[in-house]
Amino acid sequence: MIRLLRAMLIAVLAAFAAPLSADELRPAVIELTEREAGQWSLEWKIPVSANTRGASPLLAQPVVPASCTMEGDAVQRAAPLALLGSAKLACTGDLAEESFGLSELIGNADAIARVSPLSRPTQTFRLTAETPTATIAAKPDRWAVARDYFIIGAEHILFGWDHLLFVIALVLLVRSGWSVVKAATAFTVAHSITLVATTLGYAGLPSRPVEALIALSIVFLAVEVIRAIREPDHHTWTRRMPWLVAFAFGLLHGFGFAGALADIGLPQGEIASALVAFNVGVEAGQLLVIAALIAVLAVMKRMLPSAETPAIRVATYAIGITGSFWLFERLLG
Structure with missing residues (x-):
């Protein structure tokens, strides 16, 4: 029974971590x-x-x-x-x-x-x-704009696979509650900065290199998770300061969010409320993913401790392979 449950958990994590396409949610x-x-x-x-x-x-x-x-x-x-x-x-x-x-x-x-x-x-x-x-x-x-842009922001993190895989890899790297909170907060602050700055015209980068670097961020975290499994006593600076890595890559992901928001457009006269609602929606979707993944890891650690490391390893390899495919696709495509 334990072997069956272990195989099922590994299969679910692998399937969840290996989407076929990195298509952004662009309404x-x-x-x-x-x-x-x-x-x-x-x-x-x-x-x-x-x-x-x-x-x-x-x-x-x-x-x-x-x-x-x-x-x-x-x-x-x-x-x-x-x-x-x-x-x-x-x-x-x-x-x-x-x-x-x-x-x-x-x-x-x-x-x-x-x-x-x-x-x-x-x-x-x-x-x-x-x-x-x-x-x-x-x-x-009066609430229609805020409501609709909140939903679009939440959907963008939940169905925008590259952003989602980055968040999943970040949780798999950090795992402990308080460290996850700090890393997630740093990621949120960073992508909020570039999202707002780009949307208001104060910053901007070409979309193609941004999308390639976002894929690279996924590969980078996947490598760090595997290193943490293989060398638990070797603490790299990424594992010592995951919040700093989350902040740095969060700046890049903010440009990606801004690109999606630029495709949608903002209603004249309600730019501020739409922008805030979209960003809050992104954060709500992100927190939902983090909470669900932490809950799954906690249950696995308590009920099937022997399955935790193999499941994380399989999921991480799937994430890394997917990110590598996107990286080459965006560099050469």
Whole structure:
């Protein structure tokens, strides 16, 4: 029975640590903006990831309010990993209580829909596969932006595999409660700094080297975890000061978060609340992962102590191999 449980735990950790793709969670975005009375511009961006390449993004088309008519044909073009589109609309009335969004969203994808009238505040909606359209409100919900960007931030850490694997490797390296808290806090502070600075235009790095360095950070931590298992008495500076390593790599991950947020965009007039909500959502998702992993390790240590080290070793090798693949893919791709 113990052997069976040990094998199951190792298999679960290995499977969890070895996703097939490092695709970032980059929601689709559709925006309806009033340029002058009754004249609106419609723009949309639908990402194409490894998980959706099997389904044509052409299936997802804009759903415009019933009181709007399209002037001419929509313009669509392909961009790297995305489909871009634009159109001009003529609309009557204030569009209140009318539907707006996309015809469908594939799988677990979500989207941000934004309506910007001339005479009223911008409204932002989070669309999902279950509800790919939203109803334009006569009076905007003041909490809608914060709520939606919080959810997107949490999803970004939970489904953005490269950030997630870094957090998992960090916990596997540190393990003890207080040290995990300090390392996680340092990572949070660091990625918050670069996320805010980049979003507000005070800093920035090209996305390709940033993504490669994020993959390198995963490989680096995986190597350190294996060294800690093989040489428990040899304390490297990484193991002595994991918070410093977490802070340094957290700065890089902040650029990655900023890249995802740039794809989504921030609503004019509510930039601060959206930015704070996104960052808090990232932190909430991160804390959820850390708490779950610490709980699993604690249960394993108490009930199956002999399985703890083999399970961590298998999971770490899976993490390191995955990070190495992403590193070469981002350097050579």
